[in-house]
Amino acid sequence: MKKTYDLKIMDREVLSQEVFKILLEKPADMPEIIPGQFFGLKADDNGYPLLRRPISVSRVDANSFELTIKLVGQGTELIYNKKIGETINVLGPVGNGFYLEEAKKNSIIVGGGIGISPVKELARVLKNKFNDDFPVLLGFRDEPFDLEDFSLYSSKIEIATESGITGTKGYVTTLLEEHLKENEIDTVYVCGPHVMLKAVKLLCDRYNVTTQLLMEERMACGIGACLVCTCAIKEGTEIKNKRVCKDGPVFYGSEVVFDV
Amino acid sequence: MSNPIMKVDLNGLVLHNPITVASGTFGFGREYAEYVDLNDIGGIMVKGLTLKPRAGNPSPRVAETPMGMLNSVGLQNPGIEYFIEHEIPYLRQFNTAIIANINGTNIEEYCEIAEITSKADVDSLELNISCPNVKAGGLAFGTDPNMVYKVTKAVREASGNKHLIVKLSPNVKDIKEIALAAEEAGADCLSMINTLTGMVIDINSRTPILARGIGGMSGPAVKPVAVRMVYETAGVVKIPIIGMGGISNYKDVVEFMLAGAGAISIGTANFVDPRVTKRVLNDLTSYLKSNNIDNINDIVGKVIR
Ligand SMILES: Cc1cc2nc3c(=O)[nH]c(=O)nc-3n(C[C@H](O)[C@H](O)[C@H](O)COP(=O)(O)OP(=O)(O)OC[C@H]3O[C@@H](n4cnc5c(N)ncnc54)[C@H](O)[C@@H]3O)c2cc1C
Ligand SMILES: Cc1cc2nc3c(=O)[nH]c(=O)nc-3n(C[C@H](O)[C@H](O)[C@H](O)COP(=O)(O)O)c2cc1C
Ligand code: FES
Numbered sequence: 001m002k003k004t005y006d007l008k009i010m011d012r013e014v015l016s017q018e019v020f021k022i023l024l025e026k027p028a029d030m031p032e033i034i035p036g037q038f039f040g041l042k043a044d045d046n047g048y049p050l051l052r053r054p055i056s057v058s059r060v061d062a063n064s065f066e067l068t069i070k071l072v073g074q075g076t077e078l079i080y081n082k083k084i085g086e087t088i089n090v091l092g093p094v095g096n097g098f099y100l101e102e103a104k105k106n107s108i109i110v111g112g113g114i115g116i117s118p119v120k121e122l123a124r125v126l127k128n129k130f131n132d133d134f135p136v137l138l139g140f141r142d143e144p145f146d147l148e149d150f151s152l153y154s155s156k157i158e159i160a161t162e163s164g165i166t167g168t169k170g171y172v173t174t175l176l177e178e179h180l181k182e183n184e185i186d187t188v189y190v191c192g193p194h195v196m197l198k199a200v201k202l203l204c205d206r207y208n209v210t211t212q213l214l215m216e217e218r219m220a221c222g223i224g225a226c227l228v229c230t231c232a233i234k235e236g237t238e239i240k241n242k243r244v245c246k247d248g249p250v251f252y253g254s255e256v257v258f259d260v
Numbered sequence: 261m262s263n264p265i266m267k268v269d270l271n272g273l274v275l276h277n278p279i280t281v282a283s284g285t286f287g288f289g290r291e292y293a294e295y296v297d298l299n300d301i302g303g304i305m306v307k308g309l310t311l312k313p314r315a316g317n318p319s320p321r322v323a324e325t326p327m328g329m330l331n332s333v334g335l336q337n338p339g340i341e342y343f344i345e346h347e348i349p350y351l352r353q354f355n356t357a358i359i360a361n362i363n364g365t366n367i368e369e370y371c372e373i374a375e376i377t378s379k380a381d382v383d384s385l386e387l388n389i390s391c392p393n394v395k396a397g398g399l400a401f402g403t404d405p406n407m408v409y410k411v412t413k414a415v416r417e418a419s420g421n422k423h424l425i426v427k428l429s430p431n432v433k434d435i436k437e438i439a440l441a442a443e444e445a446g447a448d449c450l451s452m453i454n455t456l457t458g459m460v461i462d463i464n465s466r467t468p469i470l471a472r473g474i475g476g477m478s479g480p481a482v483k484p485v486a487v488r489m490v491y492e493t494a495g496v497v498k499i500p501i502i503g504m505g506g507i508s509n510y511k512d513v514v515e516f517m518l519a520g521a522g523a524i525s526i527g528t529a530n531f532v533d534p535r536v537t538k539r540v541l542n543d544l545t546s547y548l549k550s551n552n553i554d555n556i557n558d559i560v561g562k563v564i565r
Contacts, residue, residue, distance in 0.1 A: 225287035228322035
């Protein structure tokens with residue numbers, strides 16, 4: 001039977017003013033963690049705040065796994081304040097990760113903002129699987145973070161920043177379009193803010209390229225029972241409200257209805 | 261001391277223990293069955309059902325509040341036929357009561373779904389006249405004693421002699437007159453409380469967090485309101501009450517039962533701890549043992565008034 005785990009925080013690293021990483025011990029009886037899957041973190045043991053915070057896995061090692069977290073409000077702040085050696089209660093891994101059974105070599109990984117963290121684990125897994133580096137296109141508002149880690153999993157990293165501080169000034173979609181124009185691309189895997197997911201999907205539609213989007217929605221149970229986390233998904237001619245936590249969080253761009 | 265008696269009889273609905281799970285928080289049991297043995301749960305109040313499938317409201321459907329949450333799911337469900345065909349056979353594998361939460365937008369619809377569901381293999385009907393998240397029906401039926409009487413009476417007649425629970429809304433002036441109206445109209449049992457209406461506004465975007473603006477509040481923050489309503493109601497009705505609203509540990513259960521609940525239901529707390537039901541059952545059993553109480557029914561309504 002599945003359970004929640006109290007996991008020891010083995011390490012913490014601060015990446016920027018608002019982004020940090022924690023390394024958690026991985027218990028032997030935890031199921032395999034797939035890129036794109038996430039955990040429900042209890043921010044504090046005393047019961048407040050009430051609901052779990054959904055956080056994606058950003059790297060998996062033999063005996064540990066890493067989460068990359070942006071400071072947003074009270075929950076993420078409490079997680080940040082936990083000390084190394086303390087434990088944190090987690091539910092998971094939950095959700096479907098990226099669909100990789102039919103992954104092809106000529107694919108591209110795209111991440112934006114804190115959304116770069118789940119695609120880092122994807123880059124690692126794809127590199128292992130194909131013994132080759134995939135193009136990784138990363139978009140930031142300003143100063144990039146975690147590039148050192150990314151360079152372990154791909155030598156083909158391209159950066160776009162809105163501020164122009166480094167890389168191409170503008171959005172990842174500009175970088176992506178160059179690839180789509182020049183090469184035959186099978187799939188684009190994406191995680192990032194809602195507007196970016198939509199822009200990438202619309203762009204790839206024009207080139208007839210498949211997209212897999214990691215969607216975000218506010219959650220409560222995290223396992224598919226309460227129906228608070230739905231997004232509109234096309235199924236044949238019908239539009240259905242599907243659960244991001246259980247039916248997703250990864251959906252094919254062709255199914256997602258952005259303007260409901 | 262041997263194990264205390266946990267069986268409760270709610271005016272014809274017998275549960276092997278008094279811990280049930282609240283409608284809309286536990287789906288049809290499938291997801292939580294991976295985390296808890298459903299045989300350990302006294303009864304499952306399934307997701308609110310309607311005659312036809314319903315897509316529910318747009319997202320966001322949840323907003324967290326201090327020790328609580330708002331939801332505006334809007335009764336998303338696969339419809340009564342799907343439930344009967346696919347979910348009842350699944351739930352019947354377990355030793356737990358199946359309680360069907362039924363909804364309608366007018367009296368005819370309530371009666372139609374009640375008639376269909378009462379002929380199905382369920383142990384009880386829970387008539388939901390208190391959903392705040394739908395435009396028509398729902399809460400409108402639950403806030404006026406005359407309407408409560410009318411809809412309960414009609415559903416009572418439409419559902420043969422199936423056990424009938426009426427689920428009450430806390431968004432009312434006087435819970436006692438609502439409860440009495442349901443009792444008089446033939447309810448076998450009451451469940452309470454449904455969610456309290458509430459709102460959260462994002463001060464940066466100046467928009468409500470919920471797509472629909474207003475939602476239903478649940479979780480520990482509503483518990484004192486719920487305990488008070490169970491207490492007031494237990495003082496005037498003769499039928500049993502299933503108490504709920506913010507229960508997350510055995511102490512909460514004891515509190516509700518002392519106030520007059522013959523059984524209880526756990527909702528939001530499942531989201532925090534998917535195994536909360538089992539934990540509460542174990543702790544409750546230990547509590548009874550260490551207080552030399554050999555029958556759970558002995559504490560019902562035993563608050564000193
Ligand atoms: C599938 C999924 C994966 C995610 N992965 C990551 C990740 O790897 N790293 C990361 O930094 N963040 C991630 N997020 C976003 C993260 O869950 C929120 O930033 C976090 O819950 C904010 O909590 P808070 O208490 O600090 O903020 P507050 O704004 O105080 O939170 C208030 C409530 O709103 C919810 N909430 C606020 N923002 C979001 C949001 N963007 N998505 C969902 N719920 C939200 C909170 O859970 C909480 O219930 C992910 C979200 C989802 C749905
Ligand atoms: C996400 C969610 C969905 C709900 N859906 C229903 C429903 O379909 N029918 C119903 O009668 N009550 C519904 N409720 C109300 C609960 O059954 C319960 O009355 C309420 O949440 C109070 O209990 P709690 O504080 O333990 O959650 C829902 C509550 C939540 C949180
Ligand atoms: S969060 Fe409960 S169904 Fe997704």
